[in-house]
Amino acid sequence: MLGITGGIAAYKIPSLVRLIKKAGCEVEIIMTEASSNFVTPMTLSTLSGHEVWRDKDFDFRIPHIKLSQWAEVLVIAPCTANTLAKLAHGIADNLLTSAFSAAKCPVIIFPAMNERMYDNPSTRENIRILSERNIHIAEPLTGALACGDSGKGRMPEPEEIMHEIFRSLCPLHDMAGKHVLVTAGPTHEYIDPVRYISNPSTGKMGASMARTAWYRGADVRVIAGPVEIDSYGLDVIHVKSASDMLNAVMNNLEWSDYIIKAAAVGDYRAKEIHERKIKRGDKDTLTVELIQNPDIAAEIGKVKRENQILVGFAAETDDIESNARLKLERKNLDYILANDVLAENSGFASDMNTIRLIPRDESKPEKIISGLKNEIAYDIWSEIIAG
Numbered sequence: 134m135l136g137i138t139g140g141i142a143a144y145k146i147p148s149l150v151r152l153i154k155k156a157g158c159e160v161e162i163i164m165t166e167a168s169s170n171f172v173t174p175m176t177l178s179t180l181s182g183h184e185v186w187r188d189k190d191f192d193f194r195i196p197h198i199k200l201s202q203w204a205e206v207l208v209i210a211p212c213t214a215n216t217l218a219k220l221a222h223g224i225a226d227n228l229l230t231s232a233f234s235a236a237k238c239p240v241i242i243f244p245a246m247n248e249r250m251y252d253n254p255s256t257r258e259n260i261r262i263l264s265e266r267n268i269h270i271a272e273p274l275t276g277a278l279a280c281g282d283s284g285k286g287r288m289p290e291p292e293e294i295m296h297e298i299f300r301s302l303c304p305l306h307d308m309a310g311k312h313v314l315v316t317a318g319p320t321h322e323y324i325d326p327v328r329y330i331s332n333p334s335t336g337k338m339g340a341s342m343a344r345t346a347w348y349r350g351a352d353v354r355v356i357a358g359p360v361e362i363d364s365y366g367l368d369v370i371h372v373k374s375a376s377d378m379l380n381a382v383m384n385n386l387e388w389s390d391y392i393i394k395a396a397a398v399g400d401y402r403a404k405e406i407h408e409r410k411i412k413r414g415d416k417d418t419l420t421v422e423l424i425q426n427p428d429i430a431a432e433i434g435k436v437k438r439e440n441q442i443l444v445g446f447a448a449e450t451d452d453i454e455s456n457a458r459l460k461l462e463r464k465n466l467d468y469i470l471a472n473d474v475l476a477e478n479s480g481f482a483s484d485m486n487t488i489r490l491i492p493r494d495e496s497k498p499e500k501i502i503s504g505l506k507n508e509i510a511y512d513i514w515s516e517i518i519a520g
């Protein structure tokens with residue numbers, strides 16, 4: 134059930150409705166009268182495939198009760214200062230606020246307004262009251278506001294709202310209170326100011342592990358190489374080289390319950406980083422001497438606590454299983470996820486992956502998990518959590 138109120142951010146809601154439908158969900162929409170000044174009922178009815186509910190429909194059919202019984206989650210986006218105040222004080226003077234009063238499903242509210250309205254003591258107090266009642270208030274973001282100002286009050290983008298919906302609808306929240314540290318993406322090892330050695334990792338597998346842990350309730354930090362990571366709800370720290378990544382991981386190790394090493398870290402770096410761009414010379418060849426980078430997973434393996442779970446990935450091209458087992462032992466990992474990067478639909482930059490999950494404890498069975506990276510992340514977590 135999607136409630137829309139009279140804020141300028143309502144212009145983003147047609148895109149949200151498309152994403153909800155694309156995800157395979159049904160959506161019923163309740164609009165406040167003010168919201169129809171910002172987005173048309175016709176647009177939303179067309180996209181949702183249902184006539185939208187408005188105050189003219191607040192009649193003998195008691196839609197507020199029926200809709201609140203039907204909904205698995207109630208999302209109010211954008212939520213005005215006005216509607217926030219009504220929700221906090223039990224005022225049920227329209228179809229949306231009445232449906233909210235009757236709702237027993239999880240509720241996610243997206244306040245969106247000018248920063249001055251957001252800072253208003255009444256608004257602050259209303260947010261506090263609702264949060265105390267276990268209503269999830271998804272904090273507005275800081276940035277450019279539709280009124281031309283800049284500040285805190287911006288509604289998250291439709292894709293980000295979807296993350297909150299998925300988190301709410303996720304069948305398991307068994308990672309609540311857990312701290313998860315994920316490394317993701319490639320590293321860049323510079324040889325001069327404009328050139329580096331790297332690999333084609335896109336960070337997708339790490340991002341999927343991070344996002345799924347967040348859906349399941351965990352607090353998640355991601356140490357990412359130079360790739361774009363969808364950071365909504367996650368704490369993302371960007372680094373460039375393997376040495377930077379090692380430092381960032383070590384700084385966050387104490388905090389972590391689970392450490393997922395999904396980054397494709399360069400094994401070598403240039404012995405010398407030229408201060409100026411290397412010029413094309415007279416010779417046909419150029420030699421760059423490389424030295425070994427620290428092995429981040431092995432460094433963690435040396436110092437990790439008994440109750441910290443360390444999971445490594447092994448991107449292999451041959452003798453996959455024996456190489457993976459060797460790594461598992463040498464680095465003191467609890468699990469290794471081995472994949473054949475040369476196989477079709479697997480490995481780097483693919484949406485798909487097939488991995489062999491090998492536990493350190495040999496009494497536990499190995500598992501082959503195959504599918505879309507964001508779907509297999511769910512199964513991988515289930516295995517790891519089950520211990």
Ligand SMILES: Cc1cc2nc3c(=O)[nH]c(=O)nc-3n(C[C@H](O)[C@H](O)[C@H](O)COP(=O)(O)O)c2cc1C
Nearest residue numbers: 138139140141142165167168213214215216245246
């Ligand atoms: C152009 C315009 C933009 C507005 N934008 C917002 C907004 O972003 N957030 C907000 O809380 N109120 C905003 N308002 C004020 C609300 O529309 C007003 O408080 C209205 O009564 C809200 O009704 P509702 O909560 O029933 O939808 C805006 C008003 C106008 C005229």
